[in-house]
Amino acid sequence: xxxxxxxxxxxxxxxxxxxxxxxxxxxxxxxxxxxxxxxxxxxxxxxxxxxxxxxxxxxxxxxxxxxxxxxxxxxxxxxxxxxxxxxxxxxxxxxxxxxxxxxxxxxxxxxxxxxxxxxxxxxxxxxxxxxxxxxxxxxxxxxxxxxxxxxxxxxxxxxxxxxxxxxxxxxxxxxxxxxxxxxxxxxxxxxxxxxxxxxxxxxxxxxxxxxxxxxxxxxxxxxxxxxxxxxxxxxxxxxxxxxxxxxxxxxxxxxxxxxxxxxxxxxxxxxxxxxxxxxxxxxxxxxxxxxxxxxxxxxxxxxxxxxxxxxxxxxxxxxxxxxxxxxxxxxxxxxxxxxxxxxxxxxxxxxxxxxxxxxxxxxxxxxxxxxxxxxxxx
Amino acid sequence: xxxxxxxxxxxxxxxxxxxxxxxxxxxxxxxxxxxxxxxxxxxxxxxxxxxxxxxxxxxxxxxxxxxxxxxxxxxxxxxxxxxxxxxxxxxxxxxxxxxxxxxxxxxxxxxxxxxxxxxxxxxxxxxxxxxxxxxxxxxxxxxxxxxxxxxxxxxxxxxxxxxxxxxxxxxxxxxxxxxxxxxxxxxxxxxxxxxxxxxxxxxxxxxxxxxxxxxxxxxxxxxxxxxxxxxxxxxxxxxxxxxxxxxxxxxxxxxxxxxxxxxxxxxxxxxxxxxxxx
Numbered sequence: 231x232x233x234x235x236x237x238x239x240x241x242x243x244x245x246x247x248x249x250x251x252x253x254x255x256x257x258x259x260x261x262x263x264x265x266x267x268x269x270x271x272x273x274x275x276x277x278x279x280x281x282x283x284x285x286x287x288x289x290x291x292x293x294x295x296x297x298x299x300x301x302x303x304x305x306x307x308x309x310x311x312x313x314x315x316x317x318x319x320x321x322x323x324x325x326x327x328x329x330x331x332x333x334x335x336x337x338x339x340x341x342x343x344x345x346x347x348x349x350x351x352x353x354x355x356x357x358x359x360x361x362x363x364x365x366x367x368x369x370x371x372x373x374x375x376x377x378x379x380x381x382x383x384x385x386x387x388x389x390x391x392x393x394x395x396x397x398x399x400x401x402x403x404x405x406x407x408x409x410x411x412x413x414x415x416x417x418x419x420x421x422x423x424x425x426x427x428x429x430x431x432x433x434x435x436x437x438x439x440x441x442x443x444x445x446x447x448x449x450x451x452x453x454x455x456x457x458x459x460x461x462x463x464x465x466x467x468x469x470x471x472x473x474x475x476x477x478x479x480x481x482x483x484x485x486x487x488x489x490x491x492x493x494x495x496x497x498x499x500x501x502x503x504x505x506x507x508x509x510x511x512x513x514x515x516x517x518x519x520x521x522x523x524x525x526x527x528x529x530x531x532x533x534x535x536x537x538x539x540x541x542x543x544x545x546x547x548x549x550x551x552x553x554x555x556x557x558x559x560x561x562x563x564x565x566x567x568x569x570x571x572x573x574x575x576x577x578x579x580x581x582x583x584x585x586x587x588x589x590x591x592x593x594x595x596x597x598x599x600x601x602x603x604x605x606x607x608x
Numbered sequence: 609x610x611x612x613x614x615x616x617x618x619x620x621x622x623x624x625x626x627x628x629x630x631x632x633x634x635x636x637x638x639x640x641x642x643x644x645x646x647x648x649x650x651x652x653x654x655x656x657x658x659x660x661x662x663x664x665x666x667x668x669x670x671x672x673x674x675x676x677x678x679x680x681x682x683x684x685x686x687x688x689x690x691x692x693x694x695x696x697x698x699x700x701x702x703x704x705x706x707x708x709x710x711x712x713x714x715x716x717x718x719x720x721x722x723x724x725x726x727x728x729x730x731x732x733x734x735x736x737x738x739x740x741x742x743x744x745x746x747x748x749x750x751x752x753x754x755x756x757x758x759x760x761x762x763x764x765x766x767x768x769x770x771x772x773x774x775x776x777x778x779x780x781x782x783x784x785x786x787x788x789x790x791x792x793x794x795x796x797x798x799x800x801x802x803x804x805x806x807x808x809x810x811x812x813x814x815x816x817x818x819x820x821x822x823x824x825x826x827x828x829x830x831x832x833x834x835x836x837x838x839x840x841x842x843x844x845x846x847x848x849x850x851x852x853x854x855x856x857x858x859x860x861x862x863x864x865x866x867x868x869x870x871x872x873x874x875x876x877x878x879x880x881x882x883x884x885x886x
Contacts, residue, residue: 281732308732311739312783341736344687344744347674347697347723351716354697380696504768511729511765514693518727546764546806548658552696577659579699583858 281307281340288335290328298322307336354379357521361409361481364402364432367587368395371573372553373580376523378480381513381550383577385528385541386557391571392527393419394591395557396485399525401428405442409480413448414460416489420448445477454490454505461512468520479522484513486527488542495544503546510550526551541576553578560588629752629796630684635672638886639665639846641864641871648752648796651789651841655830656848657805661860661879663694665848666755668884669800671703673753674722679708685722685751687741691734691761693727706882724751731762731780738787745795754792758802759784760834778835785837807831843867851876 282305285293302321304310311333319326360375369375376382376399384392397420400411413420425446429439451457461482468479491509494502517524529542539556541548554577560570569592575585633644646652654662670688675681688695704719705711726741728734745751762780770777792799808831830847832839844866851859858878865872877886 308735308783311736312787337736337740340733341740342726342728342733344724344726344741347720347725348717350725351697351701351720358698377698499768500764501768503764507764511693515729518693545657545804549692549694549804552694579663579696580702583659 283307283310288332288339290332290335295322295324295328295332298324307340311336359480359521359523361399361523362402362406363395364398364406364428365395365589367589368555368573371555371575371581371585371587373578376481376525377553378521378523379518380552381517381524381526382553382555383526383528383541383551384555384557385530385539385576387530387559390557390559391589391591392557393417393485394424395589396483396525396527397425397428398591399481400446400483401425401432401442403481404445405429405433405438407480408441409445410477411446412464412479412482413446414451414457414482414484415448416451416457416484417486418450419485420450422448451490454494454509457484457490458509458512461509461516465512465516465520468516479520481523481525482513482516484524484526486529488527488529491543491547503544506543507546510547514550530556551577557589630682630750632682632684632752632798635682635753635798636669638875638877639862639864640844641866641873642869645866646798646844648798649792650843651792651799651801652844652846653842654800654802654846654848655805660848660850661877661884662802662848663696663757664879664884665862665877666757666800666802667700667703669753670700670723670755671707671883674719675704675707676719681719683722683750684753685724685748686753686755687724687726687744687751688755688757689726689728689734689737690757691728692758694757695725702881703883722750731766731784734762735780735784735787738784738791742791745791745797752797754788754797754799756788756799756801758804759838760803760806763806763833782835782837785835785841789841803834805830807833 281287283291283296283299285291285296287307299305299310299318299322302318304313304318315326315329315333318324319329357378359378361378362375363369363372372382384395386392396413400413403409404411422443426439426443429442433439433442449460451460464479464482487509491502491506494505496502513524513526516522528547530539531542532539539558541554554575556574556576558572558574560568560572569590571589571591573587573589575581575583577583629648632646632648635646637643637645640646654665656662666688670686671681673682673684673686675683677683700723701716701720704716708715708719724744726737728737759781766780767777770779788799791797844864846865847863849861849863851861859876860878861874861876863872863874875886877884879885
């Protein structure tokens with residue numbers, strides 16, 4: 231298909247090193263080593279994703295050719311492709327035909343291929359899945375559920391139930407669809423006991439519950455580099471199609487993305503924004519290339535004290551998710567903590583925005599649990 | 609001898625040039641301030657914050673192009689370069705189903721056969737992809753619309769990669785803009801590109817974009833941040849914003865500016881199941 235990924239293996243990542251020359255964590259190195267169209271060493275300063283011509287980069291590119299090109303100021307692939315090959319053939323006394331052949335191979339290697347719309351549609355029809363969230367009203371809001379190939383965002387104030395909904399989604403996909411789930415927890419809000427509680431409410435059989443728990447892989451990440459590393463590991467695994475303890479994976483849940491990005495933003499330098507956009511890019515390419523549903527949670531802010539609620543992390547992030555749901559508490563009386571929430575659709579390409587549904591993030595069962603246990607893990 | 613060699617074109621190029629690209633005049637008259645727009649060689653920029661209908665408008669334009677003439681479309685081919693990984697094929701199919709007289713699979717696939725999609729993940733890959741697409745424009749004479757969604761996708765990453773030097777930061781985008789201009793000119797295309805409102809409008813009123821008499825009518829959050837090469841090649845700039853409606857329905861506004869002739873026009877639209885409706 232037209233979408234090609236150049237997976238960077240873990241060991242190569244370690245070779246390239248996350249650490250700059252002075253031994254400090256260097257975001258420039260991080261950015262240049264992430265899966266992008268071309269990965270290479272920067273010559274020191276400057277755009278680090280320029281691939282420098284070297285012998286063996288493609289068939290037909292010999293060491294002598296490289297020396298001659300370099301003597302005429304052509305060092306990178308971009309220089310080569312954008313130069314006038316007849317002039318180069320004359321100045322470097324190289325064969326025009328050879329240069330044209332090399333150019334063709336380099337373009338084939340480093341550019342993206344176009345796909346025909348009809349072919350893409352055929353492929354999507356067979357690979358797109360809609361995953362149930364475990365809550366029928368939320369499914370209705372999302373037009374049947376979570377679509378693979380997209381990033382869906384749940385935003386809400388602290389205590390609005392984002393983690394509960396994420397746990398519900400993980401339980402539903404693992405139990406109902408028998409698919410594997412990757413849960414990246416950056417807040418420490420994931421509790422296995424709460425997940426078990428949810429599973430017990432939905433399935434009778436102890437064996438089933440245990441199997442469902444085993445299909446959910448939890449990775450605790452507490453900064454952006456750990457998160458990117460976990461996503462890189464996932465990409466490696468999916469690219470190599472290793473059939474291991476991890477079976478077919480259809481969903482990645484990240485709770486939350488704002489917790490790891492907030493420390494990067496602010497300040498004069500735009501590196502934090504660049505890393506955030508790199509994370510965004512990674513999430514979207516994972517979703518599209520491997521047909522996964524990606525669910526992220528985010529905080530909310532307001533522009534003024536009476537303005538509407540907006541997602542946190544700024545304008546640049548707001549373009550990233552395809553679907554966005556706002557979770558709010560229903561107006562509750564002070565005596566009793568309620569498990570009622572209101573979910574409204576803030577962004578969608580399929581449904582009109584503004585529609586609302588009510589959710590209950592508790593078990594739904596009348597249990598002998600005390601209120602303290604119910605709010606645990608929220 | 610080298611000169612003659614340089615000017616020779618292949619048979620397909622000659623045919624493409626002589627046959628001419630189909631007219632795009634009836635693409636979407638509501639979007640443009642002037643009649644008979646867009647023409648070949650136009651570069652149209654869609655600018656607006658998130659959730660204002662830019663991508664929906666692109667689906668609308670794609671549908672207008674790929675639907676056959678018998679159903680009211682232009683029956684031309686479209687090249688869509690997606691740098692955001694945002695393109696929703698299922699949404700496009702829903703729009704097509706609502707617009708075609710017969711909702712048959714065959715018809716839909718025939719229409720989709722006129723659409724080409726590419727995904728690019730870095731600005732360098734975008735540049736190299738543009739070079740490799742050049743060949744495609746020669747061999748497909750009915751390919752007259754090029755859409756780039758969005759051209760600002762790499763802004764922060766490029767800025768960080770370029771370090772302290774503004775030149776280095778903008779270099780990739782500048783090269784892309786220059787090559788795009790060459791492609792649009794040589795192959796007689798129309799280019800639609802979206803840019804996102806990443807920055808707040810500066811409080812400095814001297815940076816105002818519109819002539820004074822129109823300012824009270826138009827209130828846009830526009831602050832140019834892309835490189836000069838791109839800003840200079842844009843011929844039409846269309847601003848998208850949300851419309852505050854009293855009722856439940858959500859409306860959007862477009863303010864369309866023809867940059868050379870300083871014509872500005874304001875229109876509204878809404879988004880339904882069948883796509884954009886003016």
